[in-house]
Amino acid sequence: MAKRAAPEVNAGSMADIAFLLLIFFLVTTTMEKDSGINRKLPPIQDDDQEDVIIKQKNIFTVLINGKDQMLVEDELMQIKDLRAAAVEFLDNGGDGSCTYCKGRRNPKSSDNPDKAIISLKNERETSYETYISVQNELVGAYNELRNRRAQEQFGTSFLEMQKNYKDVQWIGNKTKLKERIDQIKLEYPMKLSEVQ
Amino acid sequence: MSKFKKKKDGGLPAINTASLPDIVFMLLFFFMVATVMRDSSLMIENRLPKADQVEKLEKKNLVMYIYVGKPSQGYKAKYGTEARIQLNDKFAEVGDIAAFIAAERAEKREEEIPALITSLKVDKDANMGLIGDIKQELRKVNALKINYAAIKGGISN
Numbered sequence: 001m002a003k004r005a006a007p008e009v010n011a012g013s014m015a016d017i018a019f020l021l022l023i024f025f026l027v028t029t030t031m032e033k034d035s036g037i038n039r040k041l042p043p044i045q046d047d048d049q050e051d052v053i054i055k056q057k058n059i060f061t062v063l064i065n066g067k068d069q070m071l072v073e074d075e076l077m078q079i080k081d082l083r084a085a086a087v088e089f090l091d092n093g094g095d096g097s098c099t100y101c102k103g104r105r106n107p108k109s110s111d112n113p114d115k116a117i118i119s120l121k122n123e124r125e126t127s128y129e130t131y132i133s134v135q136n137e138l139v140g141a142y143n144e145l146r147n148r149r150a151q152e153q154f155g156t157s158f159l160e161m162q163k164n165y166k167d168v169q170w171i172g173n174k175t176k177l178k179e180r181i182d183q184i185k186l187e188y189p190m191k192l193s194e195v196q
Numbered sequence: 197m198s199k200f201k202k203k204k205d206g207g208l209p210a211i212n213t214a215s216l217p218d219i220v221f222m223l224l225f226f227f228m229v230a231t232v233m234r235d236s237s238l239m240i241e242n243r244l245p246k247a248d249q250v251e252k253l254e255k256k257n258l259v260m261y262i263y264v265g266k267p268s269q270g271y272k273a274k275y276g277t278e279a280r281i282q283l284n285d286k287f288a289e290v291g292d293i294a295a296f297i298a299a300e301r302a303e304k305r306e307e308e309i310p311a312l313i314t315s316l317k318v319d320k321d322a323n324m325g326l327i328g329d330i331k332q333e334l335r336k337v338n339a340l341k342i343n344y345a346a347i348k349g350g351i352s353n
Contacts, residue, residue: 015213018220025224029231034253034315036345044335064324124325128318129245131327132346136247143249166254194331 037135042193058110060089060118064134066125079133086141090116100149100187117191138192145188158184240265240282245320246349253343258311260300264326265319279322293333317345
């Protein structure tokens with residue numbers, strides 16, 4: 001019997017099969033990278049702990065009411081003005097102990113960034129969208145100050161430093177970078193309290 | 197001169213499609229590697245708010261998700277139109293959060309537990325009352341690291 005060559009397999013439908021699989025994976029998977037505003041909740045306090053007395057001038061109250069209006073230090077304010085107001089409050093340096101502050105040293109406002117506390121209050125009817133916008137502006141105020149301080153001291157922004165620290169491929173001394181990040185965090189500590 | 201005469205039998209020559217499967221497979225592998233499986237299907241409306249100070253969440257396996265929003269179209273009749281909590285694949289009450297966190301923690305190794313982050317994926321139309329309750333519940337079980345999920349973009353007033 002004559003030897004016959006094996007017949008060629010028709011691969012025309014291979015593309016169809018591959019497309020089918022591709023579409024399946026496109027539909028069932030997500031590519032979204034999760035991002036958001038990181039916050040830390042305060043732990044539940046024991047009852048026997050005594051209240052720390054904080055001077056009124058060291059607290060910056062932000063209240064969002066059920067109609068999504070914002071009261072800052074008992075005055076109505078628009079969200080776009082909030083960041084500047086928060087920066088002014090945090091950077092005030094009223095008692096002169098903060099050497100790197102550039103604020104107006106108004107004795108009626110906060111003593112130093114370590115003592116300054118932002119208190120964010122909301123009502124049950126407040127919409128989440130507004131709340132996040134306000135949170136964002138307040139975090140933005142802290143980042144602005146930290147960036148400025150990092151720029152002065154190390155010639156790079158704080159966010160850049162944090163990004164480098166997380167970057168696996170970054171070449172440089174990470175221990176030193178961590179120290180610098182911690183130093184900036186200490187100089188402008190994020191004291192943002194969310195009360196019910 | 198018939199030697200140089202071109203054959204003209206009309207019609208375009210067929211394009212060789214033999215490498216098409218290779219191209220499609222390449223795309224397929226890209227998507228298989230670059231994406232993760234959806235872990236739960238959403239039964240609620242979930243349009244995240246926008247913010248510009250967002251940080252990326254690394255280590256996806258250390259994130260617990262709590263979804264909040266109005267039940268989507270198919271579930272309106274049964275679950276109403278008020279914002280609800282969704283944990284894994286079902287609607288839940290505020291009281292179920294403690295059990296959910298405990299279950300998530302049980303799956304993880306002990307040294308990973310302090311690094312767990314709770315991501316709150318809340319619809320932008322939800323109101324803060326429910327979120328406040330969730331936060332209170334998270335404080336009770338000592339799950340203090342939270343992340344308000346938001347999309348990077350200009351803020352809305």
